[in-house]
Amino acid sequence: MRVLMVGDVVGKPGRQLTLELVPRLTAEYAVDFVIVNGENAAGGVGITPDIADVMLQGGIDVVTLGNHAWGKREIFPYLDEEPRLLRPANYPPGVPGQGYGIYSCAAGLVGVVSLQGRTFMDPVDDPFRAIDRILETLRRKTAVICVDFHGEATSEKQAFAWYVDGRVSVVAGTHTHIQTADERILTEGTAYLTDLGMTGPIDSVIGMRCDIVIPRFTSLLPARFEVADGEAQLCAALIDIDDISGHATAIRRVQVPGHVVNRSYS
Ligand SMILES: [Fe+2]
Numbered sequence: 001m002r003v004l005m006v007g008d009v010v011g012k013p014g015r016q017l018t019l020e021l022v023p024r025l026t027a028e029y030a031v032d033f034v035i036v037n038g039e040n041a042a043g044g045v046g047i048t049p050d051i052a053d054v055m056l057q058g059g060i061d062v063v064t065l066g067n068h069a070w071g072k073r074e075i076f077p078y079l080d081e082e083p084r085l086l087r088p089a090n091y092p093p094g095v096p097g098q099g100y101g102i103y104s105c106a107a108g109l110v111g112v113v114s115l116q117g118r119t120f121m122d123p124v125d126d127p128f129r130a131i132d133r134i135l136e137t138l139r140r141k142t143a144v145i146c147v148d149f150h151g152e153a154t155s156e157k158q159a160f161a162w163y164v165d166g167r168v169s170v171v172a173g174t175h176t177h178i179q180t181a182d183e184r185i186l187t188e189g190t191a192y193l194t195d196l197g198m199t200g201p202i203d204s205v206i207g208m209r210c211d212i213v214i215p216r217f218t219s220l221l222p223a224r225f226e227v228a229d230g231e232a233q234l235c236a237a238l239i240d241i242d243d244i245s246g247h248a249t250a251i252r253r254v255q256v257p258g259h260v261v262n263r264s265y266s
């Protein structure tokens with residue numbers, strides 16, 4: 001089974017490029033299942049029901065989120081209704097939505113888990129203990145399990161990947177918006193990439209306008225970020241998984257430049 005995992009989609013430039021490229025990549029690389037991180041899809045922060053609908057109708061099987069899951073309040077009831085939209089599983093009990101699920105595609109059943117790190121981030125519940133609980137459920141149904149680990153620290157992501165090595169098919173990091181070059185298959189068969197990178201405007205600071213972000217560093221005054229314009233790029237990874245063992249057989253990084261997108265963002 002071949003899975004495409006796409007890094008954080010930022011604003012309209014990221015959405016447009018994702019909707020254009022996902023069907024093309026799916027056909028070109030015979031992809032069976034597509035997972036996209038959409039935590040920055042709506043104006044750079046959060047996701048709305050309309051945007052989630054368009055993504056899920058556009059060839060994406062599951063949309064994962066992260067610390068910005070809660071950026072748009074209108075998504076709260078949607079999270080409870082739509083199992084293909086996942087927020088991180090390790091939030092306190094009772095928050096809207098779910099953090100993992102099992103989905104079927106032509107190649108078989110796929111488990112998907114969204115988790116959030118705790119290092120240099122808000123102190124969510126323990127993602128290590130959370131995955132142990134989740135795997136008790138998922139591994140009864142399928143060996144193919146894909147984890148989006150949404151975290152800031154490379155060390156936490158690596159430690160998590162080794163912790164679940166051989167128990168999940170792939171751990172792909174999100175959140176930093178910068179793709180790392182460390183893709184590999186760990187010793188027990190889990191494919192790993194510290195960060196998938198961002199799908200959004202290239203001439204930017206992690207997707208946001210440089211002329212707004214730079215003064216925030218130089219003046220320390222608060223500023224409202226805006227999604228940048230210009231050419232966008234899709235960052236992703238292709239993972240080949242043996243659907244019987246659940247172990248990965250290959251992982252390849254993907255970076256596809258897009259077109260210049262006109263300004264008028266939402
Ligand atoms: Fe993000």
Ligand SMILES: [Fe+2]
Pocket residue numbers: 039066067068150174175176
């Ligand atoms: Fe994030």
